[in-house]
Amino acid sequence: MNTFVPSPGFDASRFKGTTLILPSVSIGNVPQLATDLLLTTLKLDRVGCIEDENVIPVLGPADRPHDATASPQSSSSLSTGGLSLAVEVFQSKDGKWTIIQQRSPTVRHRSHHYADNLLQFIRESEFDQVVLLASADGARRIDTQLRSGTPVRYILSPAVPTTLIETLKGLGLEPLESVPTTADQRREDLMRLQEHHSTPTLRLSDNVEGMELDNVTTTNQPLEKVPRIPSGGIARRLHSLCQEQGIAILTVVKFAMEGDNAPDAIFLANVLNAIFKVYVPTQQQTLDGEGWKMPKSWDSLYGNSYHQDMYQ
Amino acid sequence: MDSEDDHHRYQSSDEEDFQESVEKAVTLPKPIVLWRTATLPKTCSTLIIGTAFGASTLLHTVKAKTLLGTLILPGVDLKDNTLDVNARTNASCNIYELDADPTVVIIPCNYEIKDQNSLNFAKAIMNNIQASRIIILDTLSPSTYLSGSPDTEYNYPWLRLLQTAGSTTVTKIPALEVPNLVQNLGAALMSYCEVRGQSDTYLLLSLQEHVYGKALTTAATLRGLKEGLASLGCPLVANEVDVTAAVVSIQDKRVGSNRTRDDRLYA
Numbered sequence: 001m002n003t004f005v006p007s008p009g010f011d012a013s014r015f016k017g018t019t020l021i022l023p024s025v026s027i028g029n030v031p032q033l034a035t036d037l038l039l040t041t042l043k044l045d046r047v048g049c050i051e052d053e054n055v056i057p058v059l060g061p062a063d064r065p066h067d068a069t070a071s072p073q074s075s076s077s078l079s080t081g082g083l084s085l086a087v088e089v090f091q092s093k094d095g096k097w098t099i100i101q102q103r104s105p106t107v108r109h110r111s112h113h114y115a116d117n118l119l120q121f122i123r124e125s126e127f128d129q130v131v132l133l134a135s136a137d138g139a140r141r142i143d144t145q146l147r148s149g150t151p152v153r154y155i156l157s158p159a160v161p162t163t164l165i166e167t168l169k170g171l172g173l174e175p176l177e178s179v180p181t182t183a184d185q186r187r188e189d190l191m192r193l194q195e196h197h198s199t200p201t202l203r204l205s206d207n208v209e210g211m212e213l214d215n216v217t218t219t220n221q222p223l224e225k226v227p228r229i230p231s232g233g234i235a236r237r238l239h240s241l242c243q244e245q246g247i248a249i250l251t252v253v254k255f256a257m258e259g260d261n262a263p264d265a266i267f268l269a270n271v272l273n274a275i276f277k278v279y280v281p282t283q284q285q286t287l288d289g290e291g292w293k294m295p296k297s298w299d300s301l302y303g304n305s306y307h308q309d310m311y312q
Numbered sequence: 313m314d315s316e317d318d319h320h321r322y323q324s325s326d327e328e329d330f331q332e333s334v335e336k337a338v339t340l341p342k343p344i345v346l347w348r349t350a351t352l353p354k355t356c357s358t359l360i361i362g363t364a365f366g367a368s369t370l371l372h373t374v375k376a377k378t379l380l381g382t383l384i385l386p387g388v389d390l391k392d393n394t395l396d397v398n399a400r401t402n403a404s405c406n407i408y409e410l411d412a413d414p415t416v417v418i419i420p421c422n423y424e425i426k427d428q429n430s431l432n433f434a435k436a437i438m439n440n441i442q443a444s445r446i447i448i449l450d451t452l453s454p455s456t457y458l459s460g461s462p463d464t465e466y467n468y469p470w471l472r473l474l475q476t477a478g479s480t481t482v483t484k485i486p487a488l489e490v491p492n493l494v495q496n497l498g499a500a501l502m503s504y505c506e507v508r509g510q511s512d513t514y515l516l517l518s519l520q521e522h523v524y525g526k527a528l529t530t531a532a533t534l535r536g537l538k539e540g541l542a543s544l545g546c547p548l549v550a551n552e553v554d555v556t557a558a559v560v561s562i563q564d565k566r567v568g569s570n571r572t573r574d575d576r577l578y579a
Contacts, residue, residue, distance in 0.1 A: 008509035049507045053340050056427045057434075059499035059506075059515070061474065061490050082477055084493075085503045103493070107340070107428040297491030300458045 002120045004089065006048040014047075014091065015098055015125035019276070022100035022118075024134040024235035028256040031133035033265030034272065035101045036063070037292040041279055044090035044099060050121065052087065054114035058104040060084045063295040097278060098127065106234070115234045119241045129160065129248040131276070133268060134235035138255040142179055150174065151255040152271050155226060155239055159248040164275075168250075171274055176253055178227040229253055250275075262301065266292060340428055343436035345407075347381035354380065354407075357415040359443035360541070360549060363497050364421055366520070366529025367449035369561050370537055371420035373554040377408035383436060385423055407441070413548055417441060421497060430500035438504050445512040446505060447544055449537050450498040452517040453527040458492055469536030470519040474502060478511035484543040488517060516540040531559045 006012050021038065023031030038044075040063070062082030086104045091097065106114045122130055138151070145153075153176035154168055226240045235251055242249040252271060256264040269292055273279050281290060347354075362371040383405040393403040405423045410416040425433050452472065472488040475481075488494070494502075498515050505513040518536035520527040534555045542550040 005507050007507065049503070051431070051503070051507065053428070053431045056495065057430050057500040057503055058493045058495055059474065059502050060493040061488055063490055083474060083502065083506050085506065086499070110340070110428070295490075300460055300491050303458065 001117050002124050003050050003052040003117045004048055004121050004125075005051045007046060010047045012048075012125060014095060015127060017126070017128050018091070018095060018098045019129050019131060020098045020100070020122065020125070020127040021131045021133065021272070021278075023102055024132060024233040024238065025102055025105050026135040026229070026233040026235060027137050027231035028135055028258055028261035028264060030135035030254050030256045030261050030264045030268055032102060033261060033298075034133055034268040035099060036295050036298070037265060037269045038099055038272075038278060039063075039090060039101060040293045040295045042092060042097070042099075044092055044097070046082075046088050047091045047098075048089045049085045050087035050089065050100065050118070052114055052117055054107050054110040054117065055086050055102070056104040056107060058086045060103075063297045098125075111234050112237060115237045115241060118234075118238060119245065122242065122247060123245060127247075129164075129250065130242055131272070132235055132239060132249060132251040133254075133272070134229055134232045134251055135254045135256045135264065135268075136176075136229045137231040138257040140230040141255055142177060144177060145255065148174065152268070153177070153253045153255075155251040155253070157239070157243040157247065157249045159243075159246050160250055161248065164250065167275055171271075173271070176227045176229070176251075260302075262294075262298065340432055341386040343429075343433050344384045344386070345381060345436055345440045346384065348379060354417065354441045356409070356417040356441065356443050357445065358546060359417050359419070359437075359441055359446045360449065360546065361419045361421060361437065361446070361497075361501065362449045363451075364424055365451045366533055366558075366562065367451060367518075367537055368420035368422050369529075369558045370449065370534050370553050370555070371418050371549075372402070372422070372561070373557045374408070374410070374418065374549070374552045375554075376411035376552065377418065378411055378414075379406055380409055380417070381407045383407065383419070383421075383423075383433070385425065385429060385433060410548065410552070412552070416546070416549060417443065418549065425497050427496055430495075430497045431504075433497060434500035434504050437501070445545075446501070446510070446514070447541070447546065448498050448501050448513075448515045449541075450494065450496075450515060450517050451520050451529055451533055451537075452488075452492075452494075453520055454522055455527055456492070457519065458489075460489070466519060468519070468521070468532035469539055470532075471536050471540050472517045472519075473540075474515040474517070476502065476506045476509075476511055476513040478509065479513060480511075482514070482544060485516070485540060514544055516544065529562055531555055534558050 004012065021035070023035045025032065060083065062084050084103060087100060087102045090099045090101065092099075136153075150173065152173060154173055155176050156165065156168075226236050226243065229236045229251075232253065235253070239249055239251045252268065252275075254264055254268045254271075279292075360371065362368040385405070391403075396402065403422050405419065405421045408418050408420075410418065419437065423433075454466065471485050472492075473482055473485040474488050474494065493499075494515065494517065498517075502513060502515050504510075516537060518533045518540065520533050521530045522528075523530065534553075538550050538553055538555055541547075541553070
């Protein structure tokens with residue numbers, strides 16, 4: 001079900017031919033933070049929201065660019081107006097970019113429904129291509145990923161144009177390695193299947209180690225064509241759904257760990273910009289050293305400030 | 313240290329959990345609206361909804377009201393509930409009109425609505441009641457409030473306001489500051505109205521107090537809501553509510569008083 005609700009006066013046919021950029025709620029919230037940078041810097045207009053029962057509703061004042069000269073008391077949203085919703089859809093004035101920002105997680109055990117609804121929205125909107133931002137658990141990297149100089153990987157669907165593939169190679173980015181499941185993971189999958197299907201012939205034994213998952217379950221078969229993204233949220237699921245439907249989708253994965261993830265977000269935004277040139281600063285902005293604008297909410301990423309006196 | 317709740321933040325964060333997610337998929341119940349008279353969309357000038365973190369108790373104290381209908385959420389816990397709509401133990405979500413002004417509809421929502429049910433509940437209300445002005449009364453936990461400064465003093469009554477685009481600006485009540493977020497029914501109702509361009513929709517937040525380490529709705533919290541109602545142009549309802557009676561209900565641990573709020577959207 002397409003759960004997109006357009007803002008009054010917006011025609012959803014304007015999505016056709018644009019590039020969709022959306023985050024997957026994943027470790028460190030890096031994709032969402034990177035999307036914050038895009039929205040604040042590009043000053044996009046909200047054109048609607050994804051009103052999905054599978055996402056926890058949240059609401060707050062609209063997040064505007066941080067103003068270093070403003071006093072803390074002048075943070076009222078009345079002067080600027082607007083509210084921030086759980087899942088919002090923005091579009092650039094030139095119509096090239098459509099960006100989704102998600103500010104809350106999905107309902108427990110309902111994320112597959114959310115992914116299905118997103119797919120429906122993507123299909124009906126006829127986007128030219130989809131760029132899915134995700135982050136993966138840096139602690140679960142394999143040796144080659146640890147040795148690699150770039151903490152970013154990508155996953156492509158076959159429908160992606162060759163020009164994009166060349167751009168990625170030109171930037172020195174590498175595709176996400178397909179990590180085989182561990183023996184424990186295969187054993188757990190089979191145990192789960194055994195409970196679900198109650199097939200008496202399936203027994204846990206040493207022979208389990210050599211079995212291929214593709215032969216065991218059809219539910220996961222499309223997923224197996226897409227590399228695993230540890231702590232990547234719905235990224236793998238959504239990518240594989242889009243790939244099955246022949247949609248051109250590029251998933252950009254940043255390895256990250258919980259902590260101060262603002263630098264990770266800036267890195268991911270820079271990679272995205274290097275690929276697609278989403279933000280092209282003017283000559284004056286370049287001379288002034290202007291880069292990504294951070295929203296006001298980033299001032300409180302780690303809670304309230306505290307009195308330094310207590311440490312004296 | 314990771315707990316199960318922390319893992320929930322990345323619900324199905326690993327692909328291994330996806331199959332489990334499919335198998336354990338829960339169905340989100342759809343609320344049912346029952347009207348005493350004919351089933352039709354009710355129109356009114358003002359709709360006031362009190363959420364179950366104290367605000368519903370305040371609206372429940374209005375004596376001169378007429379029952380119009382009720383909202384039923386399948387699966388909600390109605391243990392020890394009573395059919396007497398005026399009883400303090402009433403755990404229902406009834407719809408009333410004010411006797412003094414029948415164009416004012418109030419809904420003291422005594423249900424403990426979970427976050428995942430909030431959107432469907434909001435849709436059930438908005439699809440059945442059309443109002444020119446909507447006021448949602450809710451409370452804010454001090455543990456989740458981010459002021460950006462360590463010197464914030466909380467002088468009660470402490471109020472904050474959120475309003476949809478195009479609503480008449482209210483200068484008497486400060487706006488909720490970035491990056492604070494609201495959850496549950498208040499968020500769902502406001503989001504529904506905001507995205508559809510419904511103006512004159514307000515979410516009034518009154519700060520709970522920290523009492524022995526717990527966030528509780530106190531007389532000061534409820535007085536704030538009463539004053540807020542008057543500031544938003546509802547003096548009639550503000551005069552009808554009884555803060556003292558509401559406080560007694562809360563202290564007696566009656567339903568619809570101090571629901572445990574799940575403040576941890578992000579651990």
